[in-house]
Amino acid sequence: MKKVDYIIVGQGVAGTCMAMKLMQENKTFIVIDNHFHKASAIAAGIYNPVVLKRFSIVWNATKQINRLREVFGDFEKLLNKKYIYDFPVYRIFNDEQEKKTWLKKATTHPDLIDYLSTETEQLNQYNAIQNPIGSGEVLHTGRVDLTNLLADFKNYLVDKESFLDETFDYDALVLDDNKASYKNIEANRVIFSEGYNILNNPYFKNLPVIGVKGEVLKIKTEAILPEAVVKGKEFLMPLGNNNYFVGATYDRDNVNYENTTEAKTYLVDGVKQFLKTDFEILEQHASIRPTVVDRRPIIGPHPIYSQLICLNGMGTRGTMLAPVMVDDLYDFLENNQPIEKEASIVRFYDRF
Ligand SMILES: Cc1cc2nc3c(=O)[nH]c(=O)nc-3n(C[C@H](O)[C@H](O)[C@H](O)COP(=O)(O)OP(=O)(O)OC[C@H]3O[C@@H](n4cnc5c(N)ncnc54)[C@H](O)[C@@H]3O)c2cc1C
Incomplete structure (x- = not known):
């Protein structure tokens, strides 16, 4: 034994x-x-303390972000490789009201002041991205290459x-x-x-435990895009070498591990709403999130x-x-x- x-x-x-x-x-x-x-x-391994739908703070966000850096930093030391990539998350505004709400929370909400920037024009220099009303920047965000x-x-x-x-x-x-x-x-x-x-x-x-299926795409585009997560209807995240991660679907009804053409179409349509350039789909993946009531x-x-x-x-x-x-x-x-x-x-x- x-x-x-x-x-x-x-x-x-x-x-x-x-x-x-x-x-x-x-x-x-x-x-x-x-x-x-x-x-x-x-x-995607994104860490982001802000719920991008409602502009609210994630449960215990600051404690989680601080500990994440230490723990995944320990993996970097142990395995002698980089896994943590800091970059901002830009949330494209759907309308003027969203922008107003964002700016108000960024300046007055005690839990969000440290995480929401009041700059809203950062994506304007990128011709490939359509964001007529601007975008909000979330700070202290990034990705762990899980x-x-x-x-x-x-x-x-x-x-x-x-x-x-x-x-x-x-x-x-x-x-x-x-x-x-x-x-x-x-x-x-x-x-x-x-x-x-x-x-x-x-x-x-x-x-x-409730399974929520998620499908994602890896795409390639020659467009010049920011070193950041861009969140419109879907999100786009840089992976290096002009490759980007596009995600993700949320499906509670068909909980399995199959790639579907419906999800592919959904993700492509979602990203095309703000990415005005051609791209090639390289990969598609599906898995199941273990969520709780x-x-x-x-x-x-x-x-x-x-x-x-x-x-x-x-x-x-x-x-x-x-x-x-x-x-x-x-x-x-x-x-x-x-x-x-x-x-x-x-x-x-x-x-x-
Ligand atoms: C499309 C998608 C995108 C996501 N994006 C993000 C993101 O950007 N940021 C984020 O924080 N989270 C994200 N998530 C959520 C995140 O993936 C989950 O919260 C997390 O991976 C759950 O981790 P886990 O270790 O509990 O389970 P898992 O990662 O599923 O690991 C469970 C492991 O247990 C093994 N296992 C199970 N049963 C057995 C058995 N009987 N014998 C042997 N091995 C077994 C499985 O093979 C598996 O390797 C995403 C999820 C999906 C699906």
Whole structure:
């Protein structure tokens, strides 16, 4: 029997941040992942503290942004590669009223003053972008290159013999009073960070995780565009070499991993509303966001088997949420600190 402190099931952004935390705290662990449709690997990885529909602040935004920089900065140091790209997000205004609301919030709203710029003309120099009313700039935003980070970190774990490339077999899990055994591994706890696939986990399948399918495109254009996310009906994000990410759809009705022509058309039409230049579609991808009824993550122990731990519900914002949720979960598991009520699994214990 190999003995470890933790088994982590799922190496998306949540499981990856958890593994980093355990490593930094000198805990032993094994990560198990089957690479079956990681939402994290196709996500744009944008971090943005402002809800662009309503111009409101994201829950715990400042704490999340600060911690994100530290945690993904630690990955940069460990793997000796750049993953964090700072750039602004420009939100194209649909009408004068939106611009007025933006400017008012940018100057008077205590939570937004630090994040909304009052400059509205920055996109005017780009002929390829149509923005007759102007655009609002969100500050302290950017992107984490999760696709490469996850792949590089997996290789790192493989080298350390801390990674099993397989589908976790729930039938092979044996629970005794306060431990868990899986095949030839004995662990104090098993952390399940399986994203949307949590609904196939017999221990946590009753949690109210709702899949929201998202499709994205990678396009190529020769147009001169800003080093920034441009958000009109859809968003455009630079990937280097004249490649751009276009996203994303939100589909709660057809929740599967298939690329569809409907989504492709929808995204192309959406981007053409503000991008006045030709582009070539290079790739299309689909995955499923693990969202929760009340839009908060779900972390904490199973109500009966306290050695089984849930780390899920990262929803549409895993890049910002995962680092702080991992801290909170670790402090609960190792330092007896309470989990913030809003994110605690306890709020759903009546479903077990
Ligand atoms: C199109 C799209 C765009 C997005 N853009 C952004 C964005 O710009 N910014 C942002 O913050 N968020 C974005 N998101 C949301 C973000 O992707 C999610 O919040 C986040 O990826 C969820 O991470 P996770 O680790 O919980 O799950 P996942 O990334 O889905 O990882 C779960 C992992 O567990 C593995 N797994 C599951 N079950 C098993 C099993 N039984 N055995 C072995 N392995 C298993 C899966 O293979 C997978 O690798 C986007 C999502 C989509 C779909």
